[in-house]
Amino acid sequence: MAPVHNFNAGPAVLPQAVLAQAQAELLDYQGRGMSILEMSHRSAEYEAINTSAENRFKTLLGLDAADQVLFMQGGASTQFALIPLNFLPAGATADYIVTGAWGLKAVEEARRIGQVHVAADTADANYRSLPDSLALTPGAAYCHLTTNETIQGVQWPTLPALGDTPLIADMSSDILSRPIDAVRYALIYAGAQKNIGPAGVTVVIVQQGFLDHADTRIPAIFRYATFAKNHSLYNTPPVFAVYLLELVLGWITDLGGLEAMSVRNTAKADLIYAAIDRSGGFYHGHAAAPARSLMNITFRLPEPALEKQFVAAAEADGMVGLAGHRSVGGIRASIYNALEPAACAELAAFMDEFARRNG
Ligand code: PMP
Numbered sequence: 014m015a016p017v018h019n020f021n022a023g024p025a026v027l028p029q030a031v032l033a034q035a036q037a038e039l040l041d042y043q044g045r046g047m048s049i050l051e052m053s054h055r056s057a058e059y060e061a062i063n064t065s066a067e068n069r070f071k072t073l074l075g076l077d078a079a080d081q082v083l084f085m086q087g088g089a090s091t092q093f094a095l096i097p098l099n100f101l102p103a104g105a106t107a108d109y110i111v112t113g114a115w116g117l118k119a120v121e122e123a124r125r126i127g128q129v130h131v132a133a134d135t136a137d138a139n140y141r142s143l144p145d146s147l148a149l150t151p152g153a154a155y156c157h158l159t160t161n162e163t164i165q166g167v168q169w170p171t172l173p174a175l176g177d178t179p180l181i182a183d184m185s186s187d188i189l190s191r192p193i194d195a196v197r198y199a200l201i202y203a204g205a206q207k208n209i210g211p212a213g214v215t216v217v218i219v220q221q222g223f224l225d226h227a228d229t230r231i232p233a234i235f236r237y238a239t240f241a242k243n244h245s246l247y248n249t250p251p252v253f254a255v256y257l258l259e260l261v262l263g264w265i266t267d268l269g270g271l272e273a274m275s276v277r278n279t280a281k282a283d284l285i286y287a288a289i290d291r292s293g294g295f296y297h298g299h300a301a302a303p304a305r306s307l308m309n310i311t312f313r314l315p316e317p318a319l320e321k322q323f324v325a326a327a328e329a330d331g332m333v334g335l336a337g338h339r340s341v342g343g344i345r346a347s348i349y350n351a352l353e354p355a356a357c358a359e360l361a362a363f364m365d366e367f368a369r370r371n372g
Contacts (some may be wrong), residue, residue: 113162
């Protein structure tokens with residue numbers, strides 16, 4: 014079957030060049046007569062992949078040499094629990110800024126562990142916009158936000174002012190999609206399966222100075238410090254996922270790094286938002302314009318029945334994964350790094366034609 018344009022929200026599209034390389038070296042990794050899947054995580058081959066993946070992150074994000082890049086398992090959902098376990102001691106408060114479904118999950122999990130304060134929550138606005146103001150706790154242990162809400166398609170274009178509170182960001186759906194000011198984040202985490210690789214590995218970037226405050230009484234396997242001390246090789250890592258991630262980071266680097274990703278992703282998103290905006294109200298974007306995501310574009314059609322038709326007709330034209338999240342319905346076009354600009358141009362043209370025929 015011919016390749017499709019893959020608008021899935023995650024697991025999501027991977028660069029064709031990366032998949033082709035993985036296929037080419039699957040049976041015989043670098044002349045070793047076996048697959049990387051079959052090698053020890055203590056082998057020189059795997060250690061080289063692990064180190065290269067760490068270094069590529071540091072270079073792409075412009076990290077400090079002392080920052081730690083960790084490869085963990087359990088998805089971003091596990092991070093929702095590990096963060097307060099490590100960084101929310103008894104008597105302290107953590108602030109959470111909730112701009113969508115994932116931020117809500119994060120705060121619900123933290124509540125089971127310690128004292129939390131919701132500094133802003135845009136649920137009343139149906140998670141369409143970003144908060145106008147934040148009620149921050151002076152001296153909070155940390156402040157958590159979600160840079161891009163994957164389900165609602167709401168993204169912070171720039172960070173809000175947070176004072177001295179250490180900032181923790183869930184970047185699962187926009188990591189490495191644009192440059193960031195890494196020094197502003199005490200901790201960043203992201204499941205890999207959207208922008209940077211396959212499911213199975215979760216990346217955590219943590220400043221050493223923040224890590225020094227972590228609780229040391231929790232089980233070793235739950236401590237970030239355990240992973241940092243062992244270069245993520247405390248126990249068996251998800252070797253194949255890290256291998257693919259390292260190839261994806263190479264692909265991003267070869268395309269020009271995060272500046273180039275940002276130009277590419279902005280141009281892609283513009284194509285689709287323009288189709289929404291010129292439809293005369295046939296397509297109705299979920300996110301308010303200043304909060305529009307460059308990664309997940311969410312919109313409604315006049316009728317749910319038309320949305321079903323839209324998804325089916327797009328699929329017949331080779332564009333898959335466009336149904337909105339089951340909790341909100343509508344359409345969601347996820348247009349992560351690896352999605353080619355041509356896919357967005359094709360979707361925009363399809364949208365014009367669908368609106369013309371059904372509007
Ligand atoms: N945070 C965000 C922003 C997400 O998009 C997702 C997954 N869609 C998660 C957290 C949960 O990730 P995981 O399934 O890896 O636990």
